[in-house]
Amino acid sequence: MHPERRTFIRKRALIPAIYIIFLMLPIYWLVTMSFKTTNEILGGFTPWPVNFTLANYVKIFTDSTWYSGYINSLTFVIANTILSVVVALPAAYAFSRYRFLGDKHLFFWLLTNRMAPPAVFALPFLQLYSAVGLFDTPWAVALAHTLFNVPLAVWILEGFMSGVPKELDETAYVDGYPFWRFFLKIFIPTIAAGIGVACFFCFMFSWVELLLAKTLTSVAAKPIVATMTRTASTSGYELGLLAAAGTLTIVPGAFVIYFVRNYIAKGFALGRV
């Protein structure tokens, strides 16, 4: 390769490199904090753990108020992801293949719910889910998060489905496939990548949300994010414990990213660029 061109490429790589370092610095600090004792944290500035300790992690894995938070969170996130994608699949198919009365308006109305600030819905949701007897269950949070995840899933899946040629459907119908058999046996495997991307986004937005998850639960179904905010406010400044809990919330996200990394680029374009 031409030497000039090589230095150009090296210079160009600086930009993503600096950006990634910027992204990693706060994460490094969080992880570092989680291995420090409270005394060391409050005692002064140390760039890495001097008295390395695992006590913060031991506390989280042995105290049920902590680890049950992770179980509760994962329960409603998984329930929400499955529910959102399952109801969004036929709807996205309808939007991508057919015209029907009010289709454009309906699509826009669905998207408006992605624009609704959770702060607006926090109090009405509390009353609604108390009235139907779901308050303080993972189901309440799973259902509430469909407010913004279902529109998103429909949007992403519609994009992917529009990229599949219509001839596929027509051939299957000519061959005598009834709709549901075609949909389950042929169409869903065809857009498997799109379903993966939709699941990724639903998982992501349900996992990171705090306001509704906290409002709709009190004791039995308390998600980890709520446990963290309550610890921060009630028991003063247990920064090490908070940092350890925070570090552990990054782990499921990192796993999910690793599994879908080859689809991320395409998925972020929402299927049709």
Added chain:
Amino acid sequence: MYKQLNQKAWFLVAPVVALVAFNAIIPLMTVVNFSVQETFGDNVFFWAGVDWFEQVLHSSRFHDALLRQILFTAIILLIEVPLGLIVALAMPRKGPWVSVCLVTMALPLLIPWNVVGAMWNIFALPEIGLMGKGLRSLGFDFNYTRQPLTAWFTVVLMDVWHWTSLVVLLCYAGLVSIPNDYYQAAKIDGASAWSVFRYIQLPKLKRVLTIAILLRFMDSFMIYTEVVVLTGGGPGNSTTFLSIDLVKMALGQFDLGPAAAMSLIYFLIILLLSWLFYTVMTRNEAR
């Protein structure tokens, strides 16, 4: 693509409509109900008409929060969109580094929002945080818990850290979808890097950029958790954005009437601006 007219398609969208309607219409009607009534507790309500709306629209508290919100969103869009575009353009297109870049850049997007706030809290603490201590040892008088200006700086930096990757990944997805023939043709014509960007990449990125701006606009306008955990809306009210003010009013003080009126005004502002983006977007597609 030509679409067939088929009214039976309604059966396919019915589950979605039922689910979203349960979650959206019933709560929204509750909000509308509260916004036009006055209560002194015990479930006794009086008709209040548009009083609450007038009160909210004339209150300086709402004006200030709205102003702060617009300023914040404008700053965020002006930093994150160009920065995201630059990083995406500089990213490698093939090879082992692509995966490394994608995975590390996507990481901030999957961290719970309160953890983002807590992480930046301990990162920026003036005496024991890496950033706070670092800035202070460089001679800056940095204390985000006391000074409004440094609090703003920290909140903006946190949001740039948290969300620029979304713009990067969207733009990157747009860039890799440009067929190689375009670049070949530009090379034969001897086009400069700038004209490749201006006449090939930018037009092709129009759609993903619209999505990026739309998503960043909506989400920064609704920002709540990260800022509450980081600064609590302070010092004073200097970082109290619309959602924070609303939650304070509705869940903190139980001022249901004004809170509901403010919710509706807030929602309408987002809807109106998003509708503008949406029409621009679909108009571009139709062309």
